[in-house]
Amino acid sequence: MNIAILSGKGGTGKTTVSTNLAMTLGVSYVDCDVEEPNGFIFLNPSIQKREDVFVEYPVIDQKKCVLCGACAKACQFNALAKAGKEIVVFEKLCHDCGACRLACKADALSYVKRSIGKLESGMAKEINCYRGILNVGEPMAVPVIRKLLKELPKEDHLVDCPPGTSCNVVTALKYVDAAILVTEPSEFGLHDLKMAVELVKLYNIPYGIIINKDDGQDNMVKTFCKANEVKLFGTVPYSMEAASLYSKGMMLCENDNHKKNFINMAEKIKEAFTW
Amino acid sequence: MVISVLSGKGGTGKTTVVAALSELIKNVIKVDCDVDAPNLYLFYKGMDVEKKNFYGGKKAKINKSLCIECEIW
Structure with a gap:
């Protein structure tokens, strides 16, 4: 099973959610945000293989x-x-x-x-990690994303996608079975979330939502989920502690105050996608 | 003078900075070229004065009566 993590808007927490969920679920992490692949900063895998993309x-x-x-x-x-x-x-x-x-x-x-970029793979703790990297100044990311996803071994993957809803995301969606949309409770987050929802619906991909930077109150994203009967897998709190851990490149799921939250979300995801 | 605002990482605040600076500078034209997820307009309660389709590449059309399905590729 391949699950895409996407958002529409940039900086909503795709990488935070993907890396922590991959660790929690014990499945491999794939960073196909090849223009700015940041996931390895959190996971810090030992790289075992590198190859160019031509x-x-x-x-x-x-x-x-x-x-x-x-x-x-x-x-x-x-x-x-x-x-x-x-x-x-x-x-x-x-x-x-x-x-x-x-x-x-x-x-x-x-x-x-x-060569327009490269692929890297390695291991962080017990999970496999893969990423594509597009060379700075290259206009086309699709060949890197395609090669990365096409050559993945048959196992369970969380696929950290690029922001937006253009070719790069569409290419990634061709290789996935389900999607988790990460958003933030702001006009901007909701605006771009709606575009991402439209996209996954277009490709008939089952999906659910995770709200990042959630203050625990009712907000426009929760209202949207209720009104459209969209599954909400959970929230990542709007807290100084979470922000501080993130800014230092540390994993939330390894922190006692956040671990349980990711275990709960992982359970809901498994149940929803009958995985 | 054209000044671009960019970041590398998403969600760092490009749109917020553009909206704030352009309001303070005044007499500037604000341009949102984050065409994949253009959000700058959300700061303003305006109305579209003009809207038109953009045409980029061409889409192939196959004439079935001439095609011999040679699968050359």
């Missing part, structure tokens, strides 16, 4: 190229352009689709690999 882009054999411009015309991502007596390649725009090679009648195109 994508391919076209190179043009100037001797064979007849400058017809067919490749540039075929490219829907503007990665190729005819500029005077040269075809210019913008490698970062290339989506590795292969259309340019099909369009080239002069057989002047071949592909070379370049």
Whole structure:
């Protein structure tokens, strides 16, 4: 079973919830927020394996190229352009689709690999940890996320997703069976939570909600859950202690005041997803 | 002058800072380019004066009567 942790809004506590739940449940942790993978700061696993993630882009054999411009015309991502007596390649725009090679009648195109990021895996205490890292300045995270999730061994995983609801999150959702949406009780948290709810509904993924920074009162997110009959797995308290532990990169589930809370949420999650 | 506000980490307060600074500076245009989850407008009780669709890439359309399903890829 793969369970995604997502939120819509950034900074609501996806990583806090994912790392602590993974430890509590004793399942593996997967950080696919490849633009800013922070989960390993909490878990601090010993890295056992590292590998590069490659994508391919076209190179043009100037001797064979007849400058017809067919490749540039075929490219829907503007990665190729005819500029005077040269075809210019913008490698970062290339989506590795292969259309340019099909369009080239002069057989002047071949592909070379370049690294856009890497995958790392290791162990923290008794759980397996995996993460993808996108190189700074790279525009496309999807190839890293896809490779990370595609090559996971068959076991139970908590998948810490990127914020938002775009391609990166959609790619991650293709590999999961259920989702936990983490939010905070603010206009902003609720606004983006609704977008995340729309997304998981679109893909028919069963889901429930965890509220972070909860002050124990009734709030707009609880009202939303009740009104829409959405399962609330639990809350992480709005407390100085929780914030302080988090800021130091410490695990809440290893603290006596918070351990029980994560055990309770883990139980509810197992029950809801019949896991 | 165009000033960008960015953070790396999500939820650090980009929108809060933009809203506060732009109110104090005055005479600035506020732009929310966090298009995935644009929240700046939540600070204001305004109304849309213009709304239009954005078209980016193209979507492939297959002509079934011509397609030979060659599966070249």
